[in-house]
Amino acid sequence: MTDWKTLQSDLAEQGYVAGAELAMALHLSLALGRPLLLEGAAGVGKTEIAHCLAAVKGTNLIRLQCYEGLDAAQAIYEWNYQRQLLAIRAAAEAGETGRDVEKRIFSEEYLLQRPLLKAIRQPIAPVLLIDEIDRADEEFEAYLLEILSDFKISIPELGTLDAISRPYVVLTSNGTRDLSDALRRRCLFAHVDYPDRDTELAILARRCPGVERQLAGQIVSFVQSLRKEDLEKKPGVAEMLDFAMALLGFGINDLASDPVVLQVALATLLKTRNDRAAIPTEMAQRLAGRAA
Amino acid sequence: MSKVTRFAARDPGPAARLAGFLAHLRAQGLPLGVAETGMALTALAHVDAANPHEARLALRAVCTGSLEEAAQFDLLFDSFWMNGGRVREKIMPGTSAGGPKPGRNSRAAEEGRATGRGKADSPDDGQDGDSPADADGNGNGKLIASAIANLMKKDLRELVHADDIRAAELVALRLGRALRDRRSRRRRAARTGSAIDLRRTLRQSLQTGGEPLRLMRRRRPDRPLRICALCDVSGSMVIYARPFLAFLAGLMRADPDSDAYLFHTRLVRITGALRDDDPLRALGRITLLADGFGGGSRIGASLAQFARTYARRFVNGRTVVMILSDGYDSADPGDLGGALAELRQRGCRIIWLNPLKGWKDYAPVARGMAAALPHLDLFAAAATLNDLAALEKELARL
Known part of the structure; x- marks a missing residue:
């Protein structure tokens, strides 16, 4: 058994069923020390893989959620101004000289570590998850590139902080904008797609062991046929699991048995008004009948 | 294999x-x-x-x-x-x-x-x-x-000459500028700017013990519009393909944010291919992509595909979707209206440039065109590069 297959089975133990392409990309990213860029539709388990990787490696997960307007103070570091001011006040009362105070308040003790700085200052290499990088601004992307290439952060008042350990970096993107070529070049790439039937069954069996085999088959067939419909927002794996949990909660063991319950449970799969309108009760029944 | x-x-x-x-x-x-x-x-x-x-x-x-x-x-x-x-x-x-x-x-x-x-x-x-x-x-x-x-099969390189592309580049540059020169009404924090940002200055002054040493500023940010051009290359459009393709090629080279697609019976994104260093080689690459060029057209289906796939990623409220087509659709015109309405929901502006509109006595009777009209911000004639250049004023008003 080769390394990447070991990784694949380790992930499976943690409850993540990864396809060959993803497992290989992840293995190489660990082996080569390169960040891994995951792209794919929402709800296919891009974020989840970082959680499972952290569990496999037995380390922390540090997560940086990107958003428009994310800046260095939120992503890298910030001085703890309040504490600094308090220290200055206290020092003034104690009669300390300016030099000493200055040295003290610009030490690491007064530094607030934000995810990126925190990730490189861990004694054991953590998993750094940079979630939805496409939402951050392009300037931030450039900054990120610099950190991902040399794992050093320079703070003007303090000097350069080197990495104690190199984090395993996982970036995810939903494709709301094109990422820069430079970032793509720096990363290994894997596209995460909706799983095929067998994989999805395996995921369902791992995540919701309470679902009976017959119902599990129905749920997966139903969701997969729903994905083929013309929907605005296709249900992802997470939605499928919610759906299964909902059915489990209703105590149903045949999808086609109760139209009312099925329609209610559809709320976990269809998230926009148009999509709800696109799948009326009869159609849901027909799909469920075919799945059963 | x-x-x-x-x-x-x-x-x-x-x-x-x-x-x-x-x-x-x-x-x-x-x-x-x-x-x-x-x-x-x-x-x-x-x-x-x-x-x-x-x-x-x-x-x-x-x-x-x-x-x-x-x-x-x-x-x-x-x-x-x-x-x-x-x-x-x-x-x-x-x-x-x-x-x-x-x-x-x-x-x-x-x-x-x-x-x-x-x-x-x-x-x-x-x-x-x-x-x-x-x-x-x-x-x-x-x-x-x-x-x-x-x-x-038509080799686009036989249709388009390097000179065309250069001329088109100039036109595209001007159109791009007309669209891009937008400024927001609100002011936002910036490194340089005309107004002082009192709030941030105070916040920053905390670092310096209440002395406002660093003055933060605000300015009106630019809010450029991106062009997203979709060009019809079906059989009825072949005679107009030359200026339009040259225009697309010019647009791609002039404006790094713009986006281009071809459609006939299906839709192809050609942005990457058009950015090739060599303009003629770029057209060669498109020829390969636009397999079926000069055939029938399914505007509604192509636009619906666009609205559902690429538009989700690339079209937002600051995008101008430019459709270059004559509106002759071999499929149901209802599709076209629906697709445009869906596109509209993303908040973009839609321009339709129709080469036939310049004709005397033209009325948008093609059923597809009639279905599209209520969704358009601008419906204009464009058959040559000069026509496109003349659009500058219209675009500035959008």
Whole structure:
């Protein structure tokens, strides 16, 4: 058994069923020390893989959620101004000289570590998850590139902080904008797609062991046929699991048995008004009948 | 197809072969540097490189950076390592011209240097164990297509000249400027600007013990509009293809944020291809992409596909969607209205440039056009580059 297959089975133990392409990309990213860029539709388990990787490696997960307007103070570091001011006040009362105070308040003790700085200052290499990088601004992307290439952060008042350990970096993107070529070049790439039937069954069996085999088959067939419909927002794996949990909660063991319950449970799969309108009760029944 | 390529006995070894493969990918437009070659070699050391499946997965993770590239990679991998190369190499003669120095004139270069080993002007004769079915199965190539399909093929390079592109670049530059010159009404924090940002100045003054040493500023940010152009290349539009394609090529070169698509019976994104260094080679690449050029048109379906796929990523409230088409749709016009309404919901502005509108007594009676009208912000005539240039004022008003 080769390394990447070991990784694949380790992930499976943690409850993540990864396809060959993803497992290989992840293995190489660990082996080569390169960040891994995951792209794919929402709800296919891009974020989840970082959680499972952290569990496999037995380390922390540090997560940086990107958003428009994310800046260095939120992503890298910030001085703890309040504490600094308090220290200055206290020092003034104690009669300390300016030099000493200055040295003290610009030490690491007064530094607030934000995810990126925190990730490189861990004694054991953590998993750094940079979630939805496409939402951050392009300037931030450039900054990120610099950190991902040399794992050093320079703070003007303090000097350069080197990495104690190199984090395993996982970036995810939903494709709301094109990422820069430079970032793509720096990363290994894997596209995460909706799983095929067998994989999805395996995921369902791992995540919701309470679902009976017959119902599990129905749920997966139903969701997969729903994905083929013309929907605005296709249900992802997470939605499928919610759906299964909902059915489990209703105590149903045949999808086609109760139209009312099925329609209610559809709320976990269809998230926009148009999509709800696109799948009326009869159609849901027909799909469920075919799945059963 | 599954046969592994046999390399010549004088082949210098696996490292050189891999370098050759990376060069092969590079020639097909994948952005790979020397560092990637090194990384690919290291990557193979971490997997069972003798297993084609593993080697493919590993190299794909290293060499590709997007979904489109990943799809392209599989074909290129087959063509290089799996002995499937002859057919596929030949169908991309236009792109193989990028030798050691970037070729400026693809016409001259491509004839001598096309990398395919087959005959350039006739179908493969099926030797070397290549089954005839294989050739048929990949029948979208220029050289192996049947005679009938060949009638449908138009080489865009015959339609568009380099001078056109240069002229179009100027037009596109001006149009782009007309659209881009927008400023927000609100002020936002900025490094330089006319107004002082009191709030941030106070916040910053905390660091300096309440002394406002650093003054923060605010300015009105630019809110540029991006152009997203969709060009109809169906049969009825062929005579207008020349100015429009030149315009698209010019637009892509003038404005790095813009986006371009072709459609006839289906939709192709050509942004990447149009950004090629060599304008003529770019058109060569599009010719390959726009398979079926000059055929029928399904505007509604193409636009619906656009609204559902690319528009989700690239169209927002600051986008102008520019449709270049005559509105003759062979499918149900209701689709077209629906697609435009869906597009509209993303908050973009939609311009429809119709070459027929310039005609005397033109009325938008084509059913597709009539269905589209209520959703348009601007419906204008454009048949030549000059017409496009004249749009500058209209666009500035959008």
